[in-house]
Amino acid sequence: VRVTFAELSQTELSDLVASLRAAYGELSARGLKLDLTRGKPSAEQLDLSTALLDLPGSADYRAADGSDVRNYGGLRGLPELREIFAPLLGLKPESMIAVGNSSLELMHDYLMHAVLFGVPGGSAPWRDVAFLCPVPGYDRHFSICAKLGMEMIPVPMTADGPDLAEVERLAADPKVKGIWCVPKYSNPTGEIYSPETVRRLAEMPTGAEDFRIFWDNAYAVHHLTDEQQEIEDIIGAAQAAGHPDRPIVFGSASKITLAGSGIAFLGASDANLDWLVGHLSKRTIGPDKINHLRHVRFLESPQGVLDLMAKHRALLRPKFDLVGQALTDELADTGVATWTTPRGGYFVTLTVRPGCASRIVELAGQAGIALTPAGAPFPHGKDPQDNVIRIAPTFPPLTELADAMAALVLCVKLASAEQLLAA
């Protein structure tokens, strides 16, 4: 018989809180020190790319075109590396660059140059502008906007991507210059944008003639099921709709090979690429092409990337299963929480009773389990409902993850029961 917390009498609730507090006391006494905060790969995942630590090898420093990758130059990155990642990111090798070790840098630098100089198709630098922020979303996207003084306008997520009616309504304002999108296995809620979402984002009229879709395809090949989810081609859709400069596609090898030593990618129209590379040419003489060659030798082909990702999946799937099982076992009957079962990506999102998320994160923290701060997936770190918690299960070993989840569900129950009792 399922009895939710809300159906309990005051006496039953009071007893429940007492027993949960006792359990929480025991938990705190264990002196745990566990971390579910960030989407970091585990040591076992990094071990999958151990071969990179010996590559390219001392006799190997020639690119396919014969050039010496040890020397300066090559602002767009090694063509043969772009050829490997292009099909995986829905790009063409000649319409993308491979630069640096972090796609976040490319998003940041695109926006910083937009603020200072304006972008192709626009008539002025981006001052006093706004960005649409589907929520919950990725905190580091929002931090860039906050840094640059851009207004952030939250847009609700649906199962198919951001609420399109709302996006179309808001984008009519010329002040609104763009939207953040994580179109596949969205961070943190795992949605996959539907074909209609992609098409309408590409086609919609916008008030700003220089509107941009920041298409952070961070989890393009980061599947957690046998079924490789695909999304529509935003570049092609935007070209077909007469908005070729609208999408800026980002990708990264950081969660494919080595987190701090991967490669970042940006794909866009020629106008965007020429504009960005022109600006970056004042900043650098070129990327670390040896790391490009290293990745080419290791990954070899798009299929090589997919084979590697299958190994990641074998390591990650048990962790996500454990999280789902722990939540189901302990919370399914309580009526105080729901959660996502992502088909890819790096996160599980736990939705709790409004007003409880920050208390749960606080309780967990006091018991030694670090969680992403409540509110992080919202602009300025403010969750209006205070009910979203992002769980990052990838980094800790399974045994630690089990401990952390047991602690987390206890904190969820305690905070929820306390809230109901006080109501």
Added chain:
Amino acid sequence: VRVTFAELSQTELSDLVASLRAAYGELSARGLKLDLTRGKPSAEQLDLSTALLDLPGSADYRAADGSDVRNYGGLRGLPELREIFAPLLGLKPESMIAVGNSSLELMHDYLMHAVLFGVPGGSAPWRDVAFLCPVPGYDRHFSICAKLGMEMIPVPMTADGPDLAEVERLAADPKVKGIWCVPKYSNPTGEIYSPETVRRLAEMPTGAEDFRIFWDNAYAVHHLTDEQQEIEDIIGAAQAAGHPDRPIVFGSASKITLAGSGIAFLGASDANLDWLVGHLSKRTIGPDKINHLRHVRFLESPQGVLDLMAKHRALLRPKFDLVGQALTDELADTGVATWTTPRGGYFVTLTVRPGCASRIVELAGQAGIALTPAGAPFPHGKDPQDNVIRIAPTFPPLTELADAMAALVLCVKLASAEQLLAA
């Protein structure tokens, strides 16, 4: 008997021009394709760091503090790498960061953030500001200022560094926010800043309370003689003078290990570092720490760097000797050119008759010898006297360098004689 071109009669000049034109015709017919444009290391220099291509090795991914360098994090760079480079750059490991593969990036990003946000000790973003540019100087420094709309005010170089009376006079203007300096083996003219220069730059009153010295110590260990030239400690001098935030010191391993895959360094006061790292923390989750560990394993110690630089010197010295000899043999008696004999760094500067530099570069280009564009060492690429040519002898093999120098001196003589004849 030394007879300069200027002492020749019109007839003699006319004969000279005719014979030089004939020689130039033969030169052009050879169809050479040589490049003296940029300060790139040669393949032999890159070979000195071949071991890096196998490092760190598959079992080696732990930093000295036990952390896994393969994962995210560590915004300031690996401490043990900073310890190796700190003494060579006159810095303390805790007062520097190691980030990216290009010190130019760090200069660019410091200035870009200054323009958008202002710097510690200042009261406003850097809009409508000016920078002092000792000339001849480094074209890429000037390109950053040009990109950001900063006014560039040329300051003459002396044998001891920039003309200090002029610097002090100009720095009294609050609009002047900084100065570019390459204090050792200056690019392109090779000067070494005297102790008095360093002290006065650190001590001088400035109109701007947030004045910065961009101290690009690009050639800190790039000696061409047995005598390792040292410069005074700008950080200590500025601290002693009560201007701790004034100097920003840059360094790079690009011309020590591998040009495109080195490490960049920035050293400054805590206020500057905290400000910059705070801004960069919105841009990246950390540098490529595997490349840091790779460099630690390869270089081992400050002495390891110096030992490596001695091998560079053994390769570079014959090239600089060849350039000096070619210029002496062919131009010493002509009175139409003077040149530098640098004790370190990457360039020789050739000073020709006013109005001749661009013609010489043009003649050389038409004969297949690419030279840095005349004017490049000046703000906006405009040499007011049109008499400075930067020679970069490091990249070509000796035989090609000999061919290129023979061609260059011929072009110098031809342009000079033609100018004198037309006068």
